[in-house]
Amino acid sequence: MTYTYTKYNQADCIHCFYMGKEFREELYFDSLQSYFSFLIMKFLSSKHKVVRCSCCGKFFIPKTKRETLYCDRIAKNGRTCKQVGPALSEYFQWLDRAERTRSEFLKGEISEEEALGVICV
Numbered sequence: 196m197t198y199t200y201t202k203y204n205q206a207d208c209i210h211c212f213y214m215g216k217e218f219r220e221e222l223y224f225d226s227l228q229s230y231f232s233f234l235i236m237k238f239l240s241s242k243h244k245v246v247r248c249s250c251c252g253k254f255f256i257p258k259t260k261r262e263t264l265y266c267d268r269i270a271k272n273g274r275t276c277k278q279v280g281p282a283l284s285e286y287f288q289w290l291d292r293a294e295r296t297r298s299e300f301l302k303g304e305i306s307e308e309e310a311l312g313v314i315c316v
Contacts, residue, residue: 250280 223296225231243256255262265280293314300310 216267248276248280250276 222233224233244260245255246263247254248268249264250270251266251268253268254264255266257269258267264284265276267277269276269309270276270279283310296305296313299305300307
């Protein structure tokens with residue numbers, strides 16, 4: 196169904212009509228706030244999945260139903276979050292391991308060779 200929005204906001208009046216064989220509906224709103232409320236409710240009823248990008252932290256709607264961690268926004272040097280994000284994720288995983296290994300080494304729980312083995316890639 197195609198919606199026609201005017202400069203008004205809340206569905207003060209709904210006008211339905213046929214244009215040839217096609218059913219049309221026009222919505223008229225009484226305020227801008229009502230119009231935005233209608234748009235939000237329409238979006239929520241569409242059941243789109245909203246996800247936070249693991250790279251830039253902004254919200255986006257994935258293009259597929261598969262689990263998506265990164266958006267298509269340009270992140271750095273003309274590359275997208277999808278291109279930059281996985282490398283950052285691997286870096287942060289390495290950093291967590293390196294910090295744990297450093298603590299274990301300083302406490303004397305592991306040897307220098309074991310610590311270097313974990314930290315050096």
